[in-house]
Amino acid sequence: MENFTNKSIDIASLPQFEEVDFQPISKSYLIKSNLQNLAFLCVAMIGWAVLIYYDINQIQLIILLIGIVLYFGFKFWNISRLQKNYGFALREKDILYRRGYLVNKTTVVPFNRIQHASISRGVLDKIFKISTLKIFTAGGSGSDISIPGLAPDLALRLKEALAEKLTANEI
């Protein structure tokens, strides 16, 4: 019984990860995602247009078009939703990353479990001046996080901060 009371005080007073304020990611990422989606839409439309020249009946073509419109419509809607839910937060001893609209997912990686970090930038990232911070752990792909749409200097600062904590944490 003693242990029980002891515990309830302890646990309730611990810092709560779900109460942390998340920092949003750059607006440029929204533009990038939309642009990418647009590019895919173009490819799909070209593919559909090519089909017209083949002997395919009208109904199938229309169904296909409706499918394409619905899918990409959903994508555009989802992208705008997703953007609002991207967020990260740095605490004293761990990093939090939140994403997802339909399924909201928060991953918390303690600094003393990070293996290494990297910054990667694709061509579009360079145009929009954003980068992705990747954090690797030993827990497999589900455990690794990659935070997109960070301003390059912010990404660099975050990486530096992680590196410092990584070395300071041990001993």
Add this chain to the structure above:
Amino acid sequence: MKSNLFEVPQRQSEIGILLIFLTRIFNLFKGFWAIIVYLLFTGPGEATLVYIVLGLVVMSVLILIYSFVYYRKFLFHIDYKNQEFVLQKGVFNTEDIAIPFDRIQQVYIKRSILQRILNVNSFVVETAGSKKEEIGIKAISNEKANQLLAILIEAKDRHSEEIIDPGIAGEPTENRLWTHELSFLTLLKIGISTNYLRGLALIAAFFTTIYNEVRTVSEEHSETIQKYLDQLPGPMESVSIFMFIAVIVLLLSVLITVAEVFIKYFNLKLTQTKDSLELEMGLKTNTKVSLQPRRVQLLQVITNPVQKWLNLYEVRISLANSENELQKSKIKIPGLDQATVEKVNSFLYTDQISGFGETFSPDKILLVRRLIIALIPALVSYFAVFFVDALSLTTWLLLAGLYAIIAVIWQILMFRSLILIISEDLVYKKYGVWNKTEERLEIYKIQSISVFQPLWYEKKNLVNIIFHTAGGDISFRTVSKNVLPYINYMFYKIESNSRSWM
């Protein structure tokens, strides 16, 4: 640090351009070999040949430019201030990787034939969980490679010396050394009790094929069959023939599995030494594994009612192997009696002072969801009634009904068996209808935790949780948000503990 070698970012050997170029060309040919072979065999006309050659030349020039840019952009150095090895690379996608010294698991040099010809080396750095050759330099001169190797190995060793595992340095656990060997009889028991399901499936498959055969044949030659059946001694006898065949099939499947078990686990010997469990087994290939408590990431204990009655438990262990990339494959140790399982447990998990143990069950919504998913096949199969002549509505009702009853019972039992227990140091997950599984992991061995909340769980205050470890994930679905304080407790545990997790 006596010298600050590699402090300034540097490039690979210049000959590396050639290496990059040749590798790219080779990859290109590998990708297009089918087209090339096709062209060679069809014998292209002069005009096409010119185009092809022209194309190849342009391609080669582009690749050469690419290789050159790649070479220019590929930079590596050692950051002595932050104690990291830094790598920058990429032409279109740039990647900037930093590896802290204390996370380096392994550094090594290797050469392929091409690299040997060009007299350069591959330099590879591995961390726990990194994919093979994720972090590496492809073309580095001998001299530099050896210097870099020496520096990184020194840095790595210096760091690993600093971390003395308090778990080992702590109170010496009672070292009652013991050995557990699997007897012939136990092996036989395992063989018989493990795979009856496969045997059952085999028999089911056997009977359905026979049934189908008989049906098709009987439709075609119903008269001859009738004659043949008349000649048969009677229905009872034909049933007994079937029974006879069934028994033989069953025996065969049991025999096969027994043989399999014997080959795999023959001479299984589990020995506890001072600081590890030594496992030895196998007839054909002798497997030898040393299980150190701190390397163990995940432990599963599996049994089923038959095996429980025979006092047989199977233990599966996921290890983190520092030697190479993480060994994801689990080590299976079958045929342990309960006392031995306890011994293994108390050896692997020294601190089991359970201050509290909070039990969580999934929400009913999980059961509803699983039932719906399980019943979909039954509903979909209804369409088969229209398309398959042989299937009448009544048979469908019978089959689908039978399936539905079994599925519902199974899902309810499965749902009831699912529990998550969080104690001061350990997390347990228990589940299973027939094969009862208990998974356990130490909180300080968790790498990270993901909390999922689908939109439709928000009102119900439910979340899905995944614990990521170096030996695999443990997930638990639709658990009430009351679990979150315990998740926070886990972070407190992980972050306040400097114990090395492997």
